[in-house]
Amino acid sequence: QVQLVESGGGLVQTGDSLTLSCVVSGLTFSTYAMAWFRQTPGKEREIVAAIPWRSDRIHYADSAQGRFTISRDNAKNTVYLQMNNLKPEDTATYYCATPDRSYYYAVGGSYEYQYWGQGTQVTVSS
Numbered sequence: 001q002v003q004l005v006e007s008g009g010g011l012v013q014t015g016d017s018l019t020l021s022c023v024v025s026g027l028t029f030s031t032y033a034m035a036w037f038r039q040t041p042g043k044e045r046e047i048v049a050a051i052p053w054r055s056d057r058i059h060y061a062d063s064a065q066g067r068f069t070i071s072r073d074n075a076k077n078t079v080y081l082q083m084n085n086l087k088p089e090d091t092a093t094y095y096c097a098t099p100d101r102s103y104y105y106a107v108g109g110s111y112e113y114q115y116w117g118q119g120t121q122v123t124v125s126s
Helices: none
Strands: 003-006 010-013 018-025 032-038 048-049 067-073 079-083 092-098 120-125
Touching: 003 120, 018 032, 018 092, 018 120, 032 067, 032 079, 048 067, 048 079, 079 092
Parallel strands: 010 120
Antiparallel strands: 003 018, 018 079, 032 048, 032 092, 067 079, 092 120
């Protein structure tokens, strides 16, 4: 059974930093791409960043470029999202996700990812 468990969300002020973590079990983590998505009420889930199994060809959404850093520790089965200089528009529920097959990397829509965590709320006050 594949499980993804996020942590690290919270309430912060504009300009603060947060690091989200996602621990994955039930698959060979080192062979799976990982991604972070976010969603606000009434909007579609959007990709924030994605990282392949070898940490090359990392992808960032325009909104995350230069402020967020995705990384992974294959020894800990964990993917991270370091978020700096947070803005109120970053307020959302953040989800980590992985496809249902190894060695598959996608930077498009949420439909390309089949396994999801429960989400962690990030709220940035102005």
